[in-house]
Amino acid sequence: MNAPDWGRIPRPIVEQASIIRTRPGQTLANKVDGDEAVYVVRSGALMQSLTLTHALRQITAIFHPGTMVRTASAPSSLARIVAVRAGEILRLRWPVFSELMESNTEICRYFCRVTALEDALKAIHMAALGRFDTQQRVATYLVELAMRSGVRNTAGNPVCEMPLSRAEMADYLGLNADTLSRTMSGLRAKGLIRHEDRNRTVVCQFDALAALTPAAEALTTLLG
Amino acid sequence: MNAPDWGRIPRPIVEQASIIRTRPGQTLANKVDGDEAVYVVRSGALMQSLTLTHALRQITAIFHPGTMVRTASAPSSLARIVAVRAGEILRLRWPVFSELMESNTEICRYFCRVTALEDALKAIHMAALGRFDTQQRVATYLVELAMRSGVRNTAGNPVCEMPLSRAEMADYLGLNADTLSRTMSGLRAKGLIRHEDRNRTVVCQFDALAALTPAAEALTTLLG
DNA sequence: CGTGTGCTTGATTGGAATCAACCTCCGTGG
DNA sequence: CCACGGAGGTTGATTCCAATCAAGCACACG
Numbered sequence: 001m002n003a004p005d006w007g008r009i010p011r012p013i014v015e016q017a018s019i020i021r022t023r024p025g026q027t028l029a030n031k032v033d034g035d036e037a038v039y040v041v042r043s044g045a046l047m048q049s050l051t052l053t054h055a056l057r058q059i060t061a062i063f064h065p066g067t068m069v070r071t072a073s074a075p076s077s078l079a080r081i082v083a084v085r086a087g088e089i090l091r092l093r094w095p096v097f098s099e100l101m102e103s104n105t106e107i108c109r110y111f112c113r114v115t116a117l118e119d120a121l122k123a124i125h126m127a128a129l130g131r132f133d134t135q136q137r138v139a140t141y142l143v144e145l146a147m148r149s150g151v152r153n154t155a156g157n158p159v160c161e162m163p164l165s166r167a168e169m170a171d172y173l174g175l176n177a178d179t180l181s182r183t184m185s186g187l188r189a190k191g192l193i194r195h196e197d198r199n200r201t202v203v204c205q206f207d208a209l210a211a212l213t214p215a216a217e218a219l220t221t222l223l224g
Numbered sequence: 225m226n227a228p229d230w231g232r233i234p235r236p237i238v239e240q241a242s243i244i245r246t247r248p249g250q251t252l253a254n255k256v257d258g259d260e261a262v263y264v265v266r267s268g269a270l271m272q273s274l275t276l277t278h279a280l281r282q283i284t285a286i287f288h289p290g291t292m293v294r295t296a297s298a299p300s301s302l303a304r305i306v307a308v309r310a311g312e313i314l315r316l317r318w319p320v321f322s323e324l325m326e327s328n329t330e331i332c333r334y335f336c337r338v339t340a341l342e343d344a345l346k347a348i349h350m351a352a353l354g355r356f357d358t359q360q361r362v363a364t365y366l367v368e369l370a371m372r373s374g375v376r377n378t379a380g381n382p383v384c385e386m387p388l389s390r391a392e393m394a395d396y397l398g399l400n401a402d403t404l405s406r407t408m409s410g411l412r413a414k415g416l417i418r419h420e421d422r423n424r425t426v427v428c429q430f431d432a433l434a435a436l437t438p439a440a441e442a443l444t445t446l447l448g
Numbered sequence: 449c450g451t452g453t454g455c456t457t458g459a460t461t462g463g464a465a466t467c468a469a470c471c472t473c474c475g476t477g478g
Numbered sequence: 479c480c481a482c483g484g485a486g487g488t489t490g491a492t493t494c495c496a497a498t499c500a501a502g503c504a505c506a507c508g
Contacts, residue, residue, distance in 0.1 A: 050351050052438040058351035072336075073343035075442040098336065102329045112296075112322065115339065119297035122346065127274050127282035129353035130398025134496070166455060174354025176497050181456055214276040218299040358464070390487060400465050405488055422473080
């Protein structure tokens with residue numbers, strides 16, 4: 001739980017990419033010179049956001065360092081790739097990346113490995129959206145966050161930067177923001193989590209939290 | 225809406241694959257000789273099913289002819305690839321497919337194109353799971369089904385084979401089977417759909433049905 | 449020091465899940 | 479031929495969880 005390294009980014013990608021330093025909330029272009037784009041997260045985080053109507057937004061995935069996303073993986077008229085925090089993002093036009101893949105075995109494998117992990121996490125997230133109640137969804141989110149980006153403090157408990165605001169978390173988890181806030185308060189009242197400061201959360205009882213989500217085992221398999 | 229052809233399957237894939245004739249409900253192996261597998265749908269349909277507890281199942285995707293799925297795209301201990309109807313499925317071990325991709329540009333592009341479409345549809349499905357009410361989910365499902373596999377009858381209305389049972393549809397849409405049945409009855413009462421027979425549905429008023437789902441526009445973009 | 453934004457919390461409502469009964473369509477076997 | 483039983487589907491009555499609406503709070507900002 002010490003900010004693991006999800007696969008080093010192959011060097012040719014870094015060499016071919018333009019580097020973008022993101023500010024939180026910054027939207028990354030769906031097209032570059034008319035082409036689809038690929039974004040590789042070096043640091044910080046991205047999210048894919050789908051807006052179907054003004055009041056109906058779903059955040060479909062969060063991308064942590066080492067992972068990547070192509071704009072073609074969502075209907076481009078409705079979806080946006082948004083930076084959730086400051087960080088360094090690599091951008092390539094899809095034709096360039098595609099050619100790299102075709103000519104470079106390492107990159108092809110990197111792409112396949114990363115997308116497989118993302119797909120598997122997405123499958124779990126879909127189960128959460130479709131079948132979990134509120135507390136289970138929140139617990140799942142926190143457990144995943146702790147496993148992906150938690151850093152242990154002196155007491156050995158994972159401390160998580162909270163990349164998403166309450167409203168964004170709600171849109172990720174398919175919940176109402178009020179309900180989400182209530183549920184977080186409930187977990188805090190039970191002593192499972194604690195707010196270090198405005199946007200840092202400490203998971204005080206990881207095992208108890210993991211026990212609240214039916215996906216704990218699956219997440220451990222994928223990220224443990 | 226006449227059973228479109230979602231991308232011809234590249235010949236080398238067919239040549240390298242073993243062909244499986246599926247019966248409905250048949251589970252396809254997660255591993256072949258210890259390797260991950262790739263399944264390409266030639267006819268019929270597959271679904272990816274994630275079972276977290278005995279009473280908590282989510283069907284995360286449905287695969288129509290021309291599309292493909294690899295077993296690595298879900299946590300293998302909990303997920304299964306299941307045939308939903310009789311059909312012809314191509315199976316390759318992942319290392320074989322991976323090598324084909326690395327050595328054959330056409331296959332690499334085929335893989336990227338197909339997975340991008342699947343990802344985009346999955347994003348819409350996630351929005352449905354997280355944000356749509358019951359009627360919107362059902363309408364979305366029927367519209368997508370009509371666009372992907374509907375065949376126009378003499379009156380010009382799309383007729384759909386229903387690949388999933390009520391319980392499976394419910395697990396796909398994140399709904400209770402009773403509620404789903406009620407909603408289908410509601411659409412039938414309004415004259416939007418009609419049951420041709422046990423597992424064939426006629427969409428009598430496609431535009432009215434499409435008007436019920438916030439995802440109509442997105443689906444048209446992707447499948448239209 | 450006011451102002452705005454994000455977060456929390458309470459009171460109320462509504463929509464979907466649950467539980468239970470019944471129906472239809474099968475295949476089976478007497 | 480009909481009785482039986484089971485699976486899948488439909489429908490009604492009830493319960494309950496989460497969305498909504500509304501108010502209040504904490505904090506950063508100019």
